[in-house]
Amino acid sequence: MxxxxxxxxxxxxxxxxxxxxxxxxxxxxxxxxxxxxxxxxxxxxxxxxxxxxxxxxxxxxxxxxHTDDLMLAIADELIGRTLRVWRPTGDWRADLRDLGLRMHTGALAHPRAAMLSAHRVTGRVHEIQAVESMIGVLRRAGFPDPEAVRIYHAFVDQALAFGALDSAVTALPRAAQQAEAEVWRDTYARLPADTHPNIAATARHLVASMRTSSYPAALDLLLTAAQTRLDHIRAQTEG
Amino acid sequence: MxxxxxxxxxxxxxxxxxxxxxxxxxxxxxxxxxxxxxxxxxxxxxxxxxxxxxxxxxxxxxxxxHTDDLMLAIADELIGRTLRVWRPTGDWRADLRDLGLRMHTGALAHPRAAMLSAHRVTGRVHEIQAVESMIGVLRRAGFPDPEAVRIYHAFVDQALAFGALDSAVTALPRAAQQAEAEVWRDTYARLPADTHPNIAATARHLVASMRTSSYPAALDLLLTAAQTRLDHIRAQTEG
DNA sequence: ACCTTATGACAACACCGTTGACCTGTGAAG
DNA sequence: CTTCACAGGTCAACGGTGTTGTCATAAGGT
CATH class of the missing domain: 1.10.10.60 (Homeodomain-like)
Structure with missing residues (x-):
C-alpha cells in the first residue's frame, strides 16, 4: 500500500x-x-x-x-475555535493576557481533547495563524526577534501546559477530585507549627489558593517579566 | 475474586x-x-x-x-529521588531555580510516570516536605504570606505542568517526534514573507528554539517577576 | 453506456489489560 | 517430622485496540 x-x-x-x-x-x-x-x-x-x-x-x-493524524486535526480545530474569538487591540500585554486566558478556558471547555493534543505541533492552518499572530504582537511591541521567539515559546507552552494540567484535574473522577481538595483542608491545614512552621503560618492562604488554577497568576508573572525585559531593552537602545 | x-x-x-x-x-x-x-x-x-x-x-x-496503581508507585519513588538530592543554599532565587530544574529533569527521566502523576496531590511525606521547604524559602526571602503562597502555587504548578508537557513529547513514538521537528523546518521555515511576515522574519530563531524545552526560559521569567515583586515590596516597607 | 478508480467493507494480525480457575511450594502448627 | 492452608505463580481466555491487504461497488468523466 x-x-x-x-x-x-x-x-x-x-x-x-x-x-x-x-x-x-x-x-x-x-x-x-x-x-x-x-x-x-x-x-x-x-x-x-x-x-x-x-x-x-x-x-x-x-x-x-493513523490515529495520530486525527489527533492533530482535532487539536487544530480547537486552536481555530479559540483564535476565532480573539480580537487584538494593539496593547501587547493586554492582548497576550486575553489570548492566554482564552487558550486556557478553551482547553478546559474540552478537557479530554486538550490533554491529548496540548503537546502536539500540528503544522496546520489554524496553528500557523496563531503563531504568526502571537509573534507579530511581540515584534510590534518592540521585542527583538530572538527575544520575541523566546517569549512566544514560553508563553504558548505555558498556556498549553497549564491547560492540559488543569484539564487533567477536571477529568479526574468526582470522588478523586473531592478527595484531593480535602487533602489541603484535612492534612496540610492541620500540620502543627513546630514541625511545619511555614505551612502552618500560611495554611489559610494555601487552602484558598489551591482551590483555583494558578494559571492567571503564572500568566501575569510571565507578562510582568516580559515587560521588565522590554523596559530594559528600550533603555539600552535609547541610551 | x-x-x-x-x-x-x-x-x-x-x-x-x-x-x-x-x-x-x-x-x-x-x-x-x-x-x-x-x-x-x-x-x-x-x-x-x-x-x-x-x-x-x-x-x-x-x-x-492495575497498571495505574503501578504507575503511582513509580511516581512516588520518583518524588523521593528528586527531593533527596536538593540542597538549598539560602539564596532563594538560586534555590528555586535549582529545584525547578530538578523537578523538570526528574519528570523527563520518567515521562510516563510524570504524565500520570503531575496533576495529583498525594499528601504523603515527601510532598509535604517539599511544600514546607518551598514556602519556607519564599517567606525567608521576604515575601509576605499571601504573596509567598501565590508564587509557590504558580512555581510548583509550572514545574509540574511543563514536566508533564515535555514528558508527553518524549513519550511520543519516535516517528511522531521526528515528524514534529520536521514541521518547523519544512513547514514553518518555508512560509513566504508576504503572507506570514512575522514567522518568516524569525524562522531561524523559531527552528532553533522549538527544538528544546521552553521550561528554563519560563522558569527564569517567573523568577524575574517574583524578584521584581520583592523589590517593590521592600521599597514599600522601607519607605 | 462504459471504464476507471475512489472509497467503503471485510477479515485478519499482533498486540493490549484484565480475570477466573487451577496448581504447587512454603512455612507454620501439631 | 508430617501435615495442610493458602499465598502466589501460571494458564487460557475475553474483549478490546490500531492497522493493513484485499475485495466490491458506485460515482463521474468520457
Missing part, C-alpha cells in the same frame, strides 16, 4: 456508507470531539468512532493516515 | 517464578523504571514487564491492583 489517504481538496466521489452517512474529514473531527466530551478520552478509538459515524473503522484511514 | 493484592508488609511466602526470580513490589517498580529508560515510554506494558521480570504477566496483579 502506498497511501490510502486522498487530500481533502481532491475528494469528489461522495459515496455514502452502508448506513447512509457521507463521510468527510470535518464530520470525523466533529464526531471525535463530541465522542471525547460525552464519553471521556478513552471513548476515542478508531472502532468506536467508526461505530458513532455509522462507518467501518477502516474507512477512516481514507481520511487520516 | 475479592482482592488478589496482599500488602507488602504482610508478604512472607517468597516463592520464585518458573524462571527462578523472586518477585517483590520494589523489584517490579525498579524493573519498570529500567524498562522505560532503556526502551522508551511505550515499552511499558504488563506483558513486556512480565517478560522482563521472567514472570507471567498476571503475576503482577498480585502486587498492584
Amino acid at each position: 502506498t497511501d490510502r489517504v486522498v487530500p481533502a481538496a481532491d475528494r469528489q466521489r461522495r459515496r455514502p456508507t452502508k448506513q447512509g452517512v457521507v463521510l468527510s474529514a470535518e464530520l470525523i473531527v466533529e464526531t471525535a470531539l463530541r465522542l471525547i466530551e460525552e464519553h471521556g478520552a478513552d471513548a476515542l478509538s478508531v472502532r468506536r468512532l467508526g461505530r458513532a459515524l455509522g462507518a467501518d473503522p477502516s474507512s477512516l484511514y481514507r481520511y487520516f493516515r | 475479592t482482592d488478589r493484592v496482599v500488602p507488602a508488609a504482610d508478604r512472607q511466602r517468597r516463592r520464585p517464578t518458573k524462571q527462578g526470580v523472586v518477585l517483590s513490589a520494589e523489584l517490579i517498580v525498579e524493573t519498570a523504571l529500567r524498562l522505560i529508560e532503556e526502551h522508551g515510554a511505550d515499552a511499558l506494558s504488563v506483558r513486556r514487564l512480565g517478560r522482563a521480570l521472567g514472570a507471567d504477566p498476571s503475576s503482577l496483579y498480585r502486587y498492584f491492583r
Whole structure:
C-alpha cells in the first residue's frame, strides 16, 4: 500500500456508507470531539468512532493516515475555535493576557481533547495563524526577534501546559477530585507549627489558593517579566 | 475474586517464578523504571514487564491492583529521588531555580510516570516536605504570606505542568517526534514573507528554539517577576 | 453506456489489560 | 517430622485496540 489517504481538496466521489452517512474529514473531527466530551478520552478509538459515524473503522484511514493524524486535526480545530474569538487591540500585554486566558478556558471547555493534543505541533492552518499572530504582537511591541521567539515559546507552552494540567484535574473522577481538595483542608491545614512552621503560618492562604488554577497568576508573572525585559531593552537602545 | 493484592508488609511466602526470580513490589517498580529508560515510554506494558521480570504477566496483579496503581508507585519513588538530592543554599532565587530544574529533569527521566502523576496531590511525606521547604524559602526571602503562597502555587504548578508537557513529547513514538521537528523546518521555515511576515522574519530563531524545552526560559521569567515583586515590596516597607 | 478508480467493507494480525480457575511450594502448627 | 492452608505463580481466555491487504461497488468523466 502506498497511501490510502486522498487530500481533502481532491475528494469528489461522495459515496455514502452502508448506513447512509457521507463521510468527510470535518464530520470525523466533529464526531471525535463530541465522542471525547460525552464519553471521556478513552471513548476515542478508531472502532468506536467508526461505530458513532455509522462507518467501518477502516474507512477512516481514507481520511487520516493513523490515529495520530486525527489527533492533530482535532487539536487544530480547537486552536481555530479559540483564535476565532480573539480580537487584538494593539496593547501587547493586554492582548497576550486575553489570548492566554482564552487558550486556557478553551482547553478546559474540552478537557479530554486538550490533554491529548496540548503537546502536539500540528503544522496546520489554524496553528500557523496563531503563531504568526502571537509573534507579530511581540515584534510590534518592540521585542527583538530572538527575544520575541523566546517569549512566544514560553508563553504558548505555558498556556498549553497549564491547560492540559488543569484539564487533567477536571477529568479526574468526582470522588478523586473531592478527595484531593480535602487533602489541603484535612492534612496540610492541620500540620502543627513546630514541625511545619511555614505551612502552618500560611495554611489559610494555601487552602484558598489551591482551590483555583494558578494559571492567571503564572500568566501575569510571565507578562510582568516580559515587560521588565522590554523596559530594559528600550533603555539600552535609547541610551 | 475479592482482592488478589496482599500488602507488602504482610508478604512472607517468597516463592520464585518458573524462571527462578523472586518477585517483590520494589523489584517490579525498579524493573519498570529500567524498562522505560532503556526502551522508551511505550515499552511499558504488563506483558513486556512480565517478560522482563521472567514472570507471567498476571503475576503482577498480585502486587498492584492495575497498571495505574503501578504507575503511582513509580511516581512516588520518583518524588523521593528528586527531593533527596536538593540542597538549598539560602539564596532563594538560586534555590528555586535549582529545584525547578530538578523537578523538570526528574519528570523527563520518567515521562510516563510524570504524565500520570503531575496533576495529583498525594499528601504523603515527601510532598509535604517539599511544600514546607518551598514556602519556607519564599517567606525567608521576604515575601509576605499571601504573596509567598501565590508564587509557590504558580512555581510548583509550572514545574509540574511543563514536566508533564515535555514528558508527553518524549513519550511520543519516535516517528511522531521526528515528524514534529520536521514541521518547523519544512513547514514553518518555508512560509513566504508576504503572507506570514512575522514567522518568516524569525524562522531561524523559531527552528532553533522549538527544538528544546521552553521550561528554563519560563522558569527564569517567573523568577524575574517574583524578584521584581520583592523589590517593590521592600521599597514599600522601607519607605 | 462504459471504464476507471475512489472509497467503503471485510477479515485478519499482533498486540493490549484484565480475570477466573487451577496448581504447587512454603512455612507454620501439631 | 508430617501435615495442610493458602499465598502466589501460571494458564487460557475475553474483549478490546490500531492497522493493513484485499475485495466490491458506485460515482463521474468520457
